[in-house]
Amino acid sequence: MNHGNISPEIAKGLKVLRSRIAKAKIPSSKLDETLNIATWNIREFGKKARSEAAIHYIAEILGQFDLISIAELRDNLTDLGRVIEVLGPFWRAIYSDALSDPGGNQERIGFVYDKRAVAFTGFAATANPPRAKVGEMYMPEFTWWREPYMASFSAGNFDFVLLAAHAQWGSPAGRMKELQSLAAWIDLKRQEKTRVDKDMIVIGDFNVETPAQLAALTSKGLQIPSKLKAGTYGTNLAQDKHYDQILHYPVYPQSFSNQAGVLDFYTGGTKDLFPGMEKAAFTFQMSDHLPLWMQVNTDIEGEKLDEIIRAGR
Numbered sequence: 001m002n003h004g005n006i007s008p009e010i011a012k013g014l015k016v017l018r019s020r021i022a023k024a025k026i027p028s029s030k031l032d033e034t035l036n037i038a039t040w041n042i043r044e045f046g047k048k049a050r051s052e053a054a055i056h057y058i059a060e061i062l063g064q065f066d067l068i069s070i071a072e073l074r075d076n077l078t079d080l081g082r083v084i085e086v087l088g089p090f091w092r093a094i095y096s097d098a099l100s101d102p103g104g105n106q107e108r109i110g111f112v113y114d115k116r117a118v119a120f121t122g123f124a125a126t127a128n129p130p131r132a133k134v135g136e137m138y139m140p141e142f143t144w145w146r147e148p149y150m151a152s153f154s155a156g157n158f159d160f161v162l163l164a165a166h167a168q169w170g171s172p173a174g175r176m177k178e179l180q181s182l183a184a185w186i187d188l189k190r191q192e193k194t195r196v197d198k199d200m201i202v203i204g205d206f207n208v209e210t211p212a213q214l215a216a217l218t219s220k221g222l223q224i225p226s227k228l229k230a231g232t233y234g235t236n237l238a239q240d241k242h243y244d245q246i247l248h249y250p251v252y253p254q255s256f257s258n259q260a261g262v263l264d265f266y267t268g269g270t271k272d273l274f275p276g277m278e279k280a281a282f283t284f285q286m287s288d289h290l291p292l293w294m295q296v297n298t299d300i301e302g303e304k305l306d307e308i309i310r311a312g313r
Contacts, residue, residue: 001063002088003056009275010053016272017057017265024263026064027295032156035118038065038263038293039164039203039244041235043283046074047106054285055079057273059086061265065293066117067153069164070110071205074098080110090116094124096149109149109164109204121159123152127185142181144168148204156298160199167206175207179216187220190249201296202247205289209241222247225294227260235290237266237283244292260294 003014029036042058050058062068062083073080075098084091095110113120126147131138148165163186167178190200202222208214218224224247235244239262248256270282277285 001059002086003059004086006052006056010056013053013273014056014060016268017060020265020268021061021064021263024064024261024293026261026263026293027259029066029117029295031117033297033299035067035155035158035296035298036065036293037162037201037203037246037296038062038068038291039071039205039246040068040291041071041166041205041244041287041289043072043287043289044074045070045072045287046076046079048284050079050082050285051274053274055082056086057265057286059083061263061291062112063087064263065291066155067111067113067162068291069162069203070112071107071164071166071289072105073108073110075100075106075108080112084112087112087114090114092120094120094151096126096147099146103145103168105146107146107166109146109166111149111151111162111164113153118153118155121152121154123150123161125150127163127182127189129181129185130188142177144178144181145174148182155296158199158296158298160201163200163202164204165202165206166204169207172209172213176213176216179206179208179213180219183217183220183222186222200249203245205244207243208245209243214242214245217245218247221249223250225256225258225260227258227294228292233262233292235262235292237279237288237290239264239290244289246292246294256294256296261292263291263293265290 092115093112095108098106098108126149129140129142131140145168146166148163150161150163152161168175234240270277
């Protein structure tokens with residue numbers, strides 16, 4: 001982390017933030033053994049320039065993890081570049097194109113990662129819905145407000161595709177259809193013979209508000225890590241909403257450790273981070289969402305050997 005020549009006020013804020021981060025009890029990751037993955041909706045990140053303090057605070061939070069998906073990353077990437085500069089020379093970003101219509105909200109989806117812990121392995125794409133021929137054209141059978149984005153990564157001997165999404169807000173019926181379509185698409189993708197990797201982690205802001213919406217998202221076999229099933233976490237600042245999710249298919253069940261949770265940077269108020277700032281303004285400096293994280297066991301050689309033995313019987 002390269003906080004550099006910061007003001008005493010930012011230094012004091014970082015000390016407070018670090019004490020809040022410590023309460024999350026995020027275990028350290030170990031090279032080739034474990035990987036800390038997170039998802040964070042950083043409110044309108046890039047729409048309006050963040051203050052210097054916010055850039056350092058956001059970098060401090062991202063630096064607790066090895067691989068993070070970011071929702072609400074806007075078309076202007078200047079602030080993302082400022083954050084990566086603070087994170088240091090080993091950090092990289094991959095991001096989708098911005099969607100300029102009102103539904104897309106000038107948003108991208110981004111992945112930020114520490115290349116010392118995890119490697120990008122070459123595949124990155126938006127999700128393409130299945131198409132049917134209509135006249136002379138092939139048209140998508142369904143659409144999303146914002147196409148999910150995915151990329152392939154490797155850590156230890158665990159290779160996987162990380163797929164991130166930001167579901168529509170506003171219309172519960174439209175959101176339900178999106179979640180159902182997304183679950184069906186992911187199920188089709190994992191059954192492809194030429195897929196990049198059979199291990200897929202699904203992550204992002206799905207705006208889940210009801211059990212029925214969560215059931216739609218998990219209807220094709222996606223599972224929530226056991227630590228997050230208890231329902232004791234929330235990803236809004238009040239921690240009573242479950243908008244953000246991390247899900248996986250249990251291909252190698254032991255890979256998904258019982259280490260997961262929320263990083264609460266808000267409890268304790270705004271004054272120690274941004275003196276005199278009201279909560280609403282605070283959400284546009286930091287966010288109105290909290291990061292959701294889990295730790296993955298990446299040393300899966302034993303599980304792979306067991307799979308080979310079972311296949312040979």
